[in-house]
Amino acid sequence: MVGRADGEGALVIKAAVRFIDQRTGTAPMIKKTLRYIFPDHWSFLLGEVALYCFMLLVATGVYLTFFFDDSVSQTTYHGPYKPLDGATMSHAYQSVLHISFSTKAGLLMRQTHHWAANVFVAAIILHLLRVFFTGAFRKPRDLTYLIGIGMLTLALLEGYLGYSLADDLLSGMGLAIGYSVAMSIPFVGANFATLIWGGPFPGSSSFWPRMFIAHVLIFPILIALLLTVHLVLVASRHHTQFKASKRETERQVVGVPAFPAQAPRSLGLMFAVFGVLFLLGGLVQINPVWLWGPYHVGDATNGAQPDWYLGWLIGALRLVPSWDFTIGNYTVVPNPFWGGVLFPAIVFGIVALWPFLERRFTGDVAFHNLLDRPRDNPWRTAIGMALLTWVFLTFMAGSADRVDVLFGIPYSRQIWIYRVIVWVGPLLVGVITKRVCEELLRGEQASAVRRSAIAEG
Amino acid sequence: MTKLKDWLVAGTVLLLGRRERERGPERQPIVAAGAPNHRAENVLLLLFFLVTLAAAAFIAVYALDRLSNQTQWLGLALGGSFCLLAAACLVIAKHLVVTEELAEPYPERESPCAQGEIEQIVHESGSRFTRKRLVTLAGSGALGALGLAALVPAASLGPVLDTDSLYTTPWRKGRRLVDDAGKPFAVADVREQTFYTAYPEGADRELIGAPLVVVRLPPGELKERRSWAPHGIVAYSKICTHAGCAIALYRKPTFAPTQPRPALVCPCHYSTFDPADAGKVIFGPAGRALPQLPLLVDRKGELRAAGNFSGPVGPSWWGVRMGKARS
Numbered sequence: 001m002v003g004r005a006d007g008e009g010a011l012v013i014k015a016a017v018r019f020i021d022q023r024t025g026t027a028p029m030i031k032k033t034l035r036y037i038f039p040d041h042w043s044f045l046l047g048e049v050a051l052y053c054f055m056l057l058v059a060t061g062v063y064l065t066f067f068f069d070d071s072v073s074q075t076t077y078h079g080p081y082k083p084l085d086g087a088t089m090s091h092a093y094q095s096v097l098h099i100s101f102s103t104k105a106g107l108l109m110r111q112t113h114h115w116a117a118n119v120f121v122a123a124i125i126l127h128l129l130r131v132f133f134t135g136a137f138r139k140p141r142d143l144t145y146l147i148g149i150g151m152l153t154l155a156l157l158e159g160y161l162g163y164s165l166a167d168d169l170l171s172g173m174g175l176a177i178g179y180s181v182a183m184s185i186p187f188v189g190a191n192f193a194t195l196i197w198g199g200p201f202p203g204s205s206s207f208w209p210r211m212f213i214a215h216v217l218i219f220p221i222l223i224a225l226l227l228t229v230h231l232v233l234v235a236s237r238h239h240t241q242f243k244a245s246k247r248e249t250e251r252q253v254v255g256v257p258a259f260p261a262q263a264p265r266s267l268g269l270m271f272a273v274f275g276v277l278f279l280l281g282g283l284v285q286i287n288p289v290w291l292w293g294p295y296h297v298g299d300a301t302n303g304a305q306p307d308w309y310l311g312w313l314i315g316a317l318r319l320v321p322s323w324d325f326t327i328g329n330y331t332v333v334p335n336p337f338w339g340g341v342l343f344p345a346i347v348f349g350i351v352a353l354w355p356f357l358e359r360r361f362t363g364d365v366a367f368h369n370l371l372d373r374p375r376d377n378p379w380r381t382a383i384g385m386a387l388l389t390w391v392f393l394t395f396m397a398g399s400a401d402r403v404d405v406l407f408g409i410p411y412s413r414q415i416w417i418y419r420v421i422v423w424v425g426p427l428l429v430g431v432i433t434k435r436v437c438e439e440l441l442r443g444e445q446a447s448a449v450r451r452s453a454i455a456e457g
Numbered sequence: 458m459t460k461l462k463d464w465l466v467a468g469t470v471l472l473l474g475r476r477e478r479e480r481g482p483e484r485q486p487i488v489a490a491g492a493p494n495h496r497a498e499n500v501l502l503l504l505f506f507l508v509t510l511a512a513a514a515f516i517a518v519y520a521l522d523r524l525s526n527q528t529q530w531l532g533l534a535l536g537g538s539f540c541l542l543a544a545a546c547l548v549i550a551k552h553l554v555v556t557e558e559l560a561e562p563y564p565e566r567e568s569p570c571a572q573g574e575i576e577q578i579v580h581e582s583g584s585r586f587t588r589k590r591l592v593t594l595a596g597s598g599a600l601g602a603l604g605l606a607a608l609v610p611a612a613s614l615g616p617v618l619d620t621d622s623l624y625t626t627p628w629r630k631g632r633r634l635v636d637d638a639g640k641p642f643a644v645a646d647v648r649e650q651t652f653y654t655a656y657p658e659g660a661d662r663e664l665i666g667a668p669l670v671v672v673r674l675p676p677g678e679l680k681e682r683r684s685w686a687p688h689g690i691v692a693y694s695k696i697c698t699h700a701g702c703a704i705a706l707y708r709k710p711t712f713a714p715t716q717p718r719p720a721l722v723c724p725c726h727y728s729t730f731d732p733a734d735a736g737k738v739i740f741g742p743a744g745r746a747l748p749q750l751p752l753l754v755d756r757k758g759e760l761r762a763a764g765n766f767s768g769p770v771g772p773s774w775w776g777v778r779m780g781k782a783r784s
Binding site: 260278 | 612
C-alpha cells in the first residue's frame with residue numbers, strides 16, 4: 001500500500017514538474033532555488049518575521065477595508081456601545097466602532113492588524129540592529145541595506161497613517177502634531193502642510209480619503225516593491241555568514257538547503273508569527289478606540305501616548321526647550337522642527353549613510369561575506385551603541401508623564417534630567433562599549449597565546 | 458560445456474549491464490537519505506489533527522450568534538491552529554527531513570567582461586551624435602520640464618500659496634461665548650479654580666481658531682491686559698502654539714513648593730502657559746505665548762469677544778509673527 005501511494009505521488013510530482021517546465025522553462029531555476037543555501041543563525045530570522053508580519057498586515061488590512069468608511073462628515077452614534085450613544089462623530093470613527101462591536105471577527109482582525117503593525121516595526125528595527133552590528137551592510141550589500149532603511153521609513157509612516165484613520169481622540173491629536181511638525185519646516189512648512197491637508201488643520205473633507213488611499217494602496221505597494229527588490233538582492237548576492245568553522249570563507253557559503261531543510265523551518269516561523277499575532281489580537285486588547293471617544297479640535301486627553309515606534313519622536317518634541325528661531329518677524333525655525341524633523345533626520349541620516357561613512361574612514365572597500373562579531377569592530381559598535389542610547393533615552397523621555405503619575409517623580413524635574421543625559425549618556429555608553437570590545441578582543445588574544453604556549457609544552 | 462555456459466552467462470550479464478549503463482547512469486542521490494522516525498511521524502499526525510480541530514472550532518465559534526467573549530475565542534482558535542501548524546513544521550524540520558550542511562562558492566563578484574561590453578554598446582551607440590554634451594543638456598532640460606509639469610497638478614490638493622487662511626479665526630467683536638451644549642456663559646457662573654471650554658456662537662467648532670479655554674482669576678493676580686479680562690475672566694485659544702493639541706489641563710490649585718502659579722498645560726508635550734501673564738510660556742517646548750481673546754460683558758451679563766486674538770492661533774509657521782489674527 002505504502003509503495004503504491006509513493007509511486008502515485010511520484011507520478012503526480014513528475015507531471016506537475018513537467019507541466020511547469022514545459023510552459024515556463026524554469027526547471028533549472030527551480031532546482032537551483034530548492035538547493036539555495038541558507039547559513040544558519042537565529043538572528044537571520046528577524047527579517048523573515050518582518051516579512052510575515054507584512055503578509056498578515058495585507059491580509060487583515062484588506063478585510064478591514066471592506067468595512068471601513070473614509071468619510072469625516074459628522075453623524076450621531078446610536079449603536080451597541082452605550083457610553084457613546086448620542087455622541088457626534090465622523091463616519092470614519094463610527095465605522096471603526098462598527099468593526100469592533102457589530103462585525104463578527106471584526107475586532108479580532110482589527111486588533112491583529114494593530115498588533116502586527118507594532119511587531120512589524122519592531123522586527124524591522126531588530127533586523128536593522130543585527131545587520132548594523134555585524135557589518136552585514138558592507139559591500140556588496142550596501143544597496144540592500146539602503147532599501148531596508150527606506151522600508152523602515154515607509155513602515156513608520158504607514159503605521160502612523162493607519163492609527164490616524166480611526167479618527168478617535170488619540171488619532172486626532174496625533175494628526176494635529178503631524179500637521180504642526182509639517183508646518184514647522186523652515187520656509188515652506190505652511191505651504192506644505194496646507195497642501196497636504198487641503199487647508200488649515202483639520203483640513204478639507206478630502207483629506208481623509210487621501211489618507212486612506214495612501215494607507216491602503218500607495219504605501220503598501222511601495223513597501224511591496226522595495227521588499228521584492230530587497231529579497232532579489234539578498235538572493236543574488238547570497239546570504240552573509242558568521243565564521244563558525246574553517247569551512248566558512250569569503251568565497252564559500254555554508255548552510256542548509258532551502259529544500260528540504262530550510263523550508264519547514266521558515267514555514268514554521270511564518271505560522272508561528274501568524275499564530276502569535278492572532279492570539280494577541282484575540283486575547284490582548286490594543287487601541288480600544290471606543291474608550292478614547294471621537295476627535296474634535298477642542299478636545300484632548302491626558303496621558304496621550306502614540307504607538308511605541310513613535311515614542312522617540314514624542315520624547316524629542318517634549319525635550320526641546322521653548323525656542324522658536326526668528327529673524328525679525330520671520331520665524332525661521334518653529335519649535336516642532338527640532339524634535340519632529342531634525343532629530344529623526346539626523347538619526348536616519350547617520351544610519352543610512354553609515355556604510356559609506358565607514359568605507360570613507362576605514363578605507364575598507366573590499367567585498368564582505370563574512371560577518372563581524374560586534375567586538376571585532378569596536379568603533380562601529382561604540383558609535384552604534386551611542387546612537388542607540390541617544391534614541392532610547394529620548395524614547396524614555398517620552399514616557400516621563402507616565403513615570404510622574406506612577407512613581408510621583410515631578411515631570412519637569414525628569415525633563416531637566418533627560419535634557420542632560422541624552423547628551424552625556426551616549427558619550428558614556430560609546431566609550432564603555434569601545435573599551436569592552438577591545439578588552440574582549442585582548443582577552444581572546446591572550447588565551448590564544450596561552451593555548452599555543454601550552455601546546456608547545 | 459559448463460565453461461562455455463559460464464562464459465555465456467558472464468557475457469550476457471556484461472552486455473545487459475552495459476546496456477543498462479547506456480540507458481543512463483544510476484541516479485546519484487541529491488538529498489542524503491535518513492532513517493524513518495515513527496514517533497515523530499505520530500506526533501506530526503497528532504498535530505495535524507489538532508490543527509484541523511482548532512480550525513473547525515474557529516468556524517463553530519464564528520457561527521455561534523450569542524457567545525460572550527467571541528473575539529477572545531476566535532483569536533484563541535485561529536491563533537492556536539496557526540501555532541499548532543508551526544509546531545508541525547518544526548517537527549518536520551527537526552525530525553523528519555534530513556538536515557544537510559552544504560557548501561558552495563559565493564556567486565561571481567562581478568563580470569568585468571560584460572561590464573566592458575555594456576560600456577562599449579552605450580559608447581558605440583552614440584556614434585552619430587556630434588554635440589553630445591549639448592544634446593544631453595537639452596534632453597535633461599526637456600525631461601526635467603516635463604517632469605515638473607507632471608508634478609504641478611498635485612498643487613490642486615490644497616492651497617499651496619494661499620497661507621492667508623492660517624491667520625483667520627471665527628472670532629470677532631461681539632461674538633458670544635457658548636459652551637459645549639450651546640449655552641452662553643453668564644459671568645456669575647464662571648468660577649475660580651475651574652476650567653471651561655468655550656466656542657464661538659454660530660460658527661464651525663471644528664476650526665482650529667474656534668475653541669477657547671476660559672478661567673477666572675482674582676483680578677489682582679493679573680499681570681497684563683487687565684482690560685481684556687472683565688472680573689478677572691481670561692480667555693485663551695485652546696489650541697497649543699507648539700503642536701496643535703487642545704490644552705486640557707488647568708493646574709489650579711497648585712502645589713506651592715514646585716508649582717507656585719496656576720498654569721494651563723497641554724497634555725501632548727506639556728507646554729505650560731501662565732494665564733495671569735498674557736499666556737506666556739513658563740515651561741515646555743512651545744515657542745509662543747497662548748493667543749489671548751479680549752472679553753467683554755454684555756448687558757445680560759454674558760461673555761462676548763471684544764475683538765480677535767492677540768496673535769494667530771495654532772502651531773507656528775514661518776509667517777506666524779508677520780500678521781495678526783483676522784476674522
